[in-house]
Amino acid sequence: MSTELTPGVQEWFSHGKLVAYRGHKVFVRVGGSGPALLLIHGYPTASYDWHRIWSALSQLHTLIAVDMPGMGLSEKPADLAYSIKEHADLHEWLIAAMRLKRLSLMAHDLGVSVAQEMLARRMAGEPLAKVDAVVMLNGGLFPEAYQPRLILRMLSSPLGALIGPRMSRRAFGRTIKPLFGQNTQPGEALLDDFWGMVTHNQGLRVTHKVGRFWRERLALRDRLVEPLLKRAFPLLFINGTSDPNSGQHMVDRYRALVPDASVVCLDGTGHWPQLEEPEKVAAHAKKFLAAGAASEH
Numbered sequence: 001m002s003t004e005l006t007p008g009v010q011e012w013f014s015h016g017k018l019v020a021y022r023g024h025k026v027f028v029r030v031g032g033s034g035p036a037l038l039l040i041h042g043y044p045t046a047s048y049d050w051h052r053i054w055s056a057l058s059q060l061h062t063l064i065a066v067d068m069p070g071m072g073l074s075e076k077p078a079d080l081a082y083s084i085k086e087h088a089d090l091h092e093w094l095i096a097a098m099r100l101k102r103l104s105l106m107a108h109d110l111g112v113s114v115a116q117e118m119l120a121r122r123m124a125g126e127p128l129a130k131v132d133a134v135v136m137l138n139g140g141l142f143p144e145a146y147q148p149r150l151i152l153r154m155l156s157s158p159l160g161a162l163i164g165p166r167m168s169r170r171a172f173g174r175t176i177k178p179l180f181g182q183n184t185q186p187g188e189a190l191l192d193d194f195w196g197m198v199t200h201n202q203g204l205r206v207t208h209k210v211g212r213f214w215r216e217r218l219a220l221r222d223r224l225v226e227p228l229l230k231r232a233f234p235l236l237f238i239n240g241t242s243d244p245n246s247g248q249h250m251v252d253r254y255r256a257l258v259p260d261a262s263v264v265c266l267d268g269t270g271h272w273p274q275l276e277e278p279e280k281v282a283a284h285a286k287k288f289l290a291a292g293a294a295s296e297h
Contacts, residue, residue, distance in 0.1 A: 002097040005073075005196045008189070012048050013073055016065075018159065024080075027073035028066045035132070036100050037289065039065040040091060042109020042139065044207055046072020046197050053274050054271060056282035060290065061104075064096055070210040070265075076201045080097075082210045084110075084217060088117040095129050102130040104289055105210060108274065109246075112139025113217045119227035133234040133292035135285045138246045138271050141237065142225060143217045145253035147245055152177045156215055160208030167204060169195050181269045182274035229257060236262045236288040238281055240269030262288070269278025 007106055016029030029047060039050045044087060047065035059164050067074040068087050073239055107115035135264045140146035154163055180186055217224060241248040254261050266273050274281045
């Protein structure tokens with residue numbers, strides 16, 4: 001195991017395993033019991049983002065989480081496209097490998113776009129496992145409302161291949177802290193966790209490629225948004241409103257297009273509500289998912 005990983009991330013790693021997928025190894029963790037709940041993480045971190053709500057959710061659900069290629073504890077080959085479609089393919093493969101017939105989704109950041117692609121496939125009639133309910137956290141539900149910061153624009157530009165590999169721990173911390181709420185700022189230990197996952201397996205050499213997803217989803221906008229506009233799946237949006245990328249302005253856009261949308265606003269919370277307000281996020285998610293399960297019987 002790489003020594004660059006912090007004890008917290010190593011502990012997380014010890015409860016999962018690396019599995020082969022399309023010629024590369026990806027990290028998968030499964031735990032808990034009950035109806036299946038697939039947790040889809042965001043950029044630039046990994047499934048570890050769920051560690052503060054894992055225990056609470058695992059009381060009612062069989063939790064499934066995978067680190068997408070290019071992130072976390074999975075391999076980070078330089079020759080992959082790292083597209084939303086390919087990320088969705090990975091999750092569909094995992095669902096099929098586990099022989100699941102139905103499940104719910106919980107997604108954050110990049111994971112929101114991946115979940116939307118998975119919903120779009122089901123709306124198109126593809127023979128896939130049934131999705132009972134969806135919980136989305138801060139992310140670009142409506143790509144036109146997403147507000148990427150300068151660093152993300154630079155990383156996804158032609159300069160990205162030069163900037164990414166040269167990023168320092170100090171610069172990384174400066175980019176992450178403003179995404180958190182004023183009163184929910186990350187400690188240095190959490191930033192070390194993040195940095196260890198980003199740099200693991202030579203991750204800095206591909207972080208600019210992985211981060212291009214926000215440009216891709218602009219081109220996919222209508223496909224990704226359709227499941228939300230048509231209310232094709234029970235969906236709860238939990239939003240940290242202080243997030244500069246996808247905070248209150250994303251809520252406003254959602255409500256403008258879907259006035260009766262189910263939304264929970266966590267004022268003063270930033271981009272990672274599951275880390276900043278884990279008890280609240282777990283409580284809202286459990287209540288919503290339980291209601292969805294009850295409606296099926």
